[in-house]
Amino acid sequence: MVPGESRLLTFAALGDLHVHEDRPSRLRELFLEVSDKAAVLVLCGDLTELGKPRQAKILAEDLRACSIPVIGVLGNHDYESDQVEEIKNILKATGMHLLDGQSFKFGDVAFIGVKGFMGGFGPRMLAPFGEAVVKSFAAESVHEAIRLENAMRAVQCERAVVVLHYAPVFATVEGEPPEILPFLGSSRLGETIDRFKASAVVHGHAHHGRYEGRTPGGAPVYNVAFPINKPTGRPYALITV
Numbered sequence: 001m002v003p004g005e006s007r008l009l010t011f012a013a014l015g016d017l018h019v020h021e022d023r024p025s026r027l028r029e030l031f032l033e034v035s036d037k038a039a040v041l042v043l044c045g046d047l048t049e050l051g052k053p054r055q056a057k058i059l060a061e062d063l064r065a066c067s068i069p070v071i072g073v074l075g076n077h078d079y080e081s082d083q084v085e086e087i088k089n090i091l092k093a094t095g096m097h098l099l100d101g102q103s104f105k106f107g108d109v110a111f112i113g114v115k116g117f118m119g120g121f122g123p124r125m126l127a128p129f130g131e132a133v134v135k136s137f138a139a140e141s142v143h144e145a146i147r148l149e150n151a152m153r154a155v156q157c158e159r160a161v162v163v164l165h166y167a168p169v170f171a172t173v174e175g176e177p178p179e180i181l182p183f184l185g186s187s188r189l190g191e192t193i194d195r196f197k198a199s200a201v202v203h204g205h206a207h208h209g210r211y212e213g214r215t216p217g218g219a220p221v222y223n224v225a226f227p228i229n230k231p232t233g234r235p236y237a238l239i240t241v
């Protein structure tokens with residue numbers, strides 16, 4: 001390798017596992033498979049169906065089959081039972097790098113993760129206007145974008161991969177029912193990403209959206225929610241940066 005030349009890195013990305021104690025999990029085989037094909041596994045939230053510690057423990061057991069580093073963010077479903085700290089502790093005990101406004105460096109690639117939030121896209125994004133509850137809803141979206149901005153600013157790596165649960169652009173939620181589009185993500189995340197250089201952005205949450213899009217600034221965005229059709233023909237995407 002020429003000095004100063006970066007080595008390419010292939011990571012596997014997958015979101016919306018929705019692990020449920022009443023359904024048999026087939027993730028163990030999947031984690032074994034990705035361990036052979038990628039250097040890192042990235043999980044894009046909704047790791048559990050209802051945010052129950054029991055569900056996180058089932059996932060934690062399956063994650064032991066994964067022999068590569070695992071990085072991830074939580075999704076809205078992981079918050080449902082108000083037991084987020086316990087969920088985090090169970091997953092971190094497997095060695096998983098759970099990101100919530102931080103980054104994890106693998107070689108010379110930085111993975112930067114936040115959950116993100118909803119609020120809609122483009123000029124029709126929800127504005128902090130009117131009732132107090134609307135202002136606090138919009139503020140949550142701004143707050144997550146600021147946390148992403150702070151985490152991206154702190155990163156010194158030449159290559160950065162942004163890991164989200166909510167979508168940062170409209171392109172990868174297109175195809176979902178129009179009634180729910182504003183609940184699938186926020187352009188504020190995409191605007192933040194475009195202030196920096198991102199080699200790739202991965203997210204989940206939009207189960208019926210599209211695999212591929214770009215931020216207005218040109219950063220590639222991949223919706224890796226479990227049901228999304230991907231070029232691999234498998235539930236996970238393989239992305240090289």
Ligand SMILES: [Fe+2]
Pocket residue numbers: 016018046075077204205206207
């Ligand atoms: Fe989901």
Ligand SMILES: [Fe+2]
Pocket residue numbers: 046075076077165204205206
């Ligand atoms: Fe979700």
